[in-house]
Amino acid sequence: EKCKVGYDSAEEWCFMLQLQGKSALGAAEICNKTGGRIALLDSYKKIEILRTYINEKKEFLLASSIKTQEQDLMMSFHRIRDMSDYADRYCKTYKRFKLSWSTRKLYIPNSELPIHFDANERANRTTPAGFIIKTSSIPGAGLGAWTTSKVPMFTVLGEYEGEEHKHEGDMSYSWIIFEDDEEEHMHFIDASSLAKSNWLRYVNCARNVHEENVKPIICDGLVFYMATKDVGPNTELLTWYGENDGRSLGITRRHPARDLELRSTNYVRVKYKNPYNLDNHFVLFDPFNKKGRHIQREYDYSYYTGTAGLLLPFVCEHSPVDTDQIYRWLDPRNWQTFGLFYNFYLKSW
Numbered sequence: 257e258k259c260k261v262g263y264d265s266a267e268e269w270c271f272m273l274q275l276q277g278k279s280a281l282g283a284a285e286i287c288n289k290t291g292g293r294i295a296l297l298d299s300y301k302k303i304e305i306l307r308t309y310i311n312e313k314k315e316f317l318l319a320s321s322i323k324t325q326e327q328d329l330m331m332s333f334h335r336i337r338d339m340s341d342y343a344d345r346y347c348k349t350y351k352r353f354k355l356s357w358s359t360r361k362l363y364i365p366n367s368e369l370p371i372h373f374d375a376n377e378r379a380n381r382t383t384p385a386g387f388i389i390k391t392s393s394i395p396g397a398g399l400g401a402w403t404t405s406k407v408p409m410f411t412v413l414g415e416y417e418g419e420e421h422k423h424e425g426d427m428s429y430s431w432i433i434f435e436d437d438e439e440e441h442m443h444f445i446d447a448s449s450l451a452k453s454n455w456l457r458y459v460n461c462a463r464n465v466h467e468e469n470v471k472p473i474i475c476d477g478l479v480f481y482m483a484t485k486d487v488g489p490n491t492e493l494l495t496w497y498g499e500n501d502g503r504s505l506g507i508t509r510r511h512p513a514r515d516l517e518l519r520s521t522n523y524v525r526v527k528y529k530n531p532y533n534l535d536n537h538f539v540l541f542d543p544f545n546k547k548g549r550h551i552q553r554e555y556d557y558s559y560y561t562g563t564a565g566l567l568l569p570f571v572c573e574h575s576p577v578d579t580d581q582i583y584r585w586l587d588p589r590n591w592q593t594f595g596l597f598y599n600f601y602l603k604s605w
């Protein structure tokens with residue numbers, strides 16, 4: 257037998273399907289321990305052989321209980337998508353009827369302001385009944401907006417008020433509004449002034465999908481905030497600021513409202529060698545997809561899954577022929593080294 261213990265022979269390769277769910281790093285570690293490495297897809301033939309190999313073990317894979325994470329992820333994704341659809345509908349109605357009965361039904365207006373008050377108290381004084389401004393649940397984030405009673409899903413928490421500029425002001429309280437999708441046609445709604453904003457300025461940025469419960473609806477040059485879940489009492493309202501602002505707050509996670517490309521809940525993690533740039537990286541391999549779309553780039557889904565990322569089954573391999581080594585020689589980035597070796601070889605010969 258050419259394959260090591262625990263490995264199965266599949267044509268010229270030796271594979272081992274691991275049904276335990278692991279992160280990319282955890283998987284690499286286990287493959288190392290068994291004397292192999294993460295299976296590397298570097299030829300069409302190998303992809304086909306690996307597909308056949310996994311298909312033979314299909315029942316085990318389908319029976320493994322670790323799919324719940326992918327299912328959660330897809331559900332969260334669809335929920336976020338549904339919220340976008342709902343927001344679009346809300347906006348259409350708003351554009352036609354403004355705040356009429358239909359858009360006002362689930363709309364929470366600012367608290368009414370007294371006639372005389374300190375101008376800088378405006379923002380806080382607009383806080384409606386059922387909400388309170390107090391220290392955020394996020395360490396170091398300052399103040400936050402909290403519920404004191406239940407808020408049903410789809411409740412519009414009001415309009416994000418601020419000064420409208422054409423120039424960039426204090427970006428930490430600004431929404432950028434693109435009018436008709438053109439960069440030149442944009443403005444900012446800047447809530448940095450306490451005298452010219454309302455309580456929604458205190459809504460902080462969610463760090464993950466579990467705590468995210470508010471969606472900005474950008475509509476008709478304005479921004480509304482809408483609850484995307486039934487929110488219980490004494491819960492902080494948190495929304496996703498967008499990738500740029502998220503990043504500047506140290507939240508580098510990808511918010512998959514943009515593009516969650518998962519199509520399956522049967523992924524197996526392997527590596528893939530890109531034939532164009534010879535880069536090799538982790539991919540999600542869907543061995544049961546018959547339409548040929550079985551390789552999926554793996555993005556950072558930790559916005560959903562927490563820091564370890566998706567826990568997936570994976571395939572280890574060890575090959576009597578180290579194809580990775582061969583590719584290293586073929587990689588143009590290594591040719592300089594190869595040249596040195598070649599010169600040395602010629603000279604010594």
Ligand SMILES: C[S@@+](CC[C@H](N)C(=O)[O-])C[C@H]1O[C@@H](n2cnc3c(N)ncnc32)[C@H](O)[C@@H]1O
Pocket residue numbers: 392394395396397398399400428429430457458459460461462463505
């Ligand atoms: C629109 S304000 C939110 C209200 C702010 N916390 C306050 O006390 O006025 C945005 C600012 O809140 C803070 N913040 C919001 N989300 C945060 C997060 N996830 N982590 C750290 N700071 C955050 C940052 O200082 C950010 O510039």
